[in-house]
Amino acid sequence: MKHLKLIFCSTILVTSAYMLSSCSQKNNEQAKSEGQEQSQMMKGNEDHPKGNGEHEHVGTSGEQQTAGQGEMMDMKKGGNKTWTPGGNGAELIKSDFHFITGSIGNIYPEVKKVEGSRVLELKADGTPAAFVFHSQYGNVGLIATLKKLDFKGTIKLIHHAKDLDNFEFVAVSENNMKLGRVVNGNEKIFDESKFDVPTGWMPLKVTAAGTHYKGYIGSKTITHGHDDTMDDGFIGLMLDGKGTIQVKSIEVAVLEDE
Amino acid sequence: MEALLPEWAPNIHPMIIHFPIVLWIIAVLADLVWLFLQKNWLRNMAVALYVLGALGALGAYLSGTQAIDLVSVPMQAELTAGNHSDWGSYTFYFFTAYVAIRLFFFWKQWDKKKWLAIVLVITGMVGIGIVAQTADLGAKLVYKYGVGTQK
CATH class of the missing domain: 1.20.5 (Single alpha-helices involved in coiled-coils or other helix-helix interfaces)
Structure with missing residues (x-):
């Protein structure tokens, strides 16, 4: 046994x-x-052919798109696209974005050539202005490559945006980063931290993956918070301050499911 | 602590994670064998391994919470990173709760009752499932997206 x-x-x-x-x-x-x-x-x-010089290779499933191509940000899950400016500033903003607050008159957009690349220069007059791409996304990441010239105020990358009272954001002001959301006009901060301001171009990145939210400068995590998921919404840029900034590119990734 | 790390290691998390996986699996096997042999040393061994497994899970959870903000995560890996983090938390909570119950039963010697021992083995197997899901997502982060492969 x-x-x-x-x-x-x-x-x-x-x-x-x-x-x-x-x-x-x-x-x-x-x-x-x-x-x-x-x-x-x-x-x-x-x-894939590279295009006319404004195109560059981005990511494994990445595509580069220049401005003014209408619904350029329609993407499948797992897709990456990088928006770069081209053409006329005002036309560019009208074709690729719409405002959820403010107007073209508050940011004076102009496309310029800087260090061999076309950049979108925005001169904010102090009135808050937020412009977003036309498509809406759920789990998403975006990287805006920015340079502050004489801008004083707050730059926000916004996502899950419905209107001025409902959106999520990563905000940088001087050397401080805030990560949070606004629901029915009430702001809630998930995380806040100081960071070393890079000289020159600043890759400001935000990701919203399920209930996990992160704010980066380049590849360095600065803020990390958690909350419920929000309904799909628009993604874009919000300026609340006065002065000039330049935008070199905006990379968008629609995050792939498991 | 960082000074103790090998030069190639991004952080301490990958050094710790294997302990709860292995300790828990062996603990469940010891429990399983006890059902047939009913040797006291097997019961003691299983409980000791569950406690060590839960301590390993605590180490993995704490080091993982720290590691996720230290490594570079590609945007397409963010959902996997978030899910791995969530499952890591579930593993830690499950192991802690199971060990607390298990120690109580051990103290009361209730775990010697065969029907309860069978329930405990089955529950232990659920723990293996949870830790396997966590490990799978962690492996995906490293081998699919290359997270933590460069310091």
Whole structure:
């Protein structure tokens, strides 16, 4: 009887080890197949013609789009696109964005060539102005590459925006970053922290992934907070202050589901 | 603490995470074998391993909370990072609650009752499922998105 019990236990142990090893092998095979898919995607992008010089390669499934192409920000989950300015400033804002507060008259948009790249220069007159792309997103990340010239005030990257009273944001003012949301006009801050202000272009990044919200400068996490998810909304830029800033690009990623 | 890390390691999290996984699995196996052999040392061993597994889960949870803000996470990996973080929390809460209950039963010697021991093994297996899901998401962060592969 004692021997029978031992044989039975040994069988269970061997079976468990075999099952664990099978699971591990299955995961390896899945990772391998995902790796192959990813390399094919990357290869596909390499094959893609680069365009007229304003286009650049971004990310594994990235696309570069210049301004003034209408619904340029329509994307599938897992997609990345980078918006760069081109053409006439006022026309550009009218075609690619709409305002949820303020107007073109409050930001005087102008496209200029700086260091070999076209940039959108905005001169804020002190009236809060927020302009957003026309499409709405849920789980999303965006990186705006900005440079403050003589701007004094707060620059916000906004997402899940419905109107001036309902949106989420990462806001930078001098060397302070705030991460939060406004619901029915009431502001709630998830996290707030100081950061080292980079000289030159500042890649300001925000991600909203489920209940996780993060604010970055470049690849460095500055703020990290949690709250409920909000309904899909617009993404864009809000200026609350006076002075000039330049926008070199805005990269948008519609985050892929598990 | 950072001075103790190898030069190539991004943070301490990847060094800790394997402990709760292995300790918990062996604890469940010890519980399972106890059902047939009913040796007291197996019962003691299982409880000790569950406690160590829960301590490992605490270390993984704390180091993970710190690590997520230290590594560079690509935008497309943010949902995976968030889910990994959530499942890591569930693992820690589950292990802690299970160990608290398990120690109480051990003290009262209720875990010697066979029907309760079977329930405890099944619950322990649920713990393996939770930690497996957490580990899978963590592996995806590293091997699919390359998170933490560069210091």
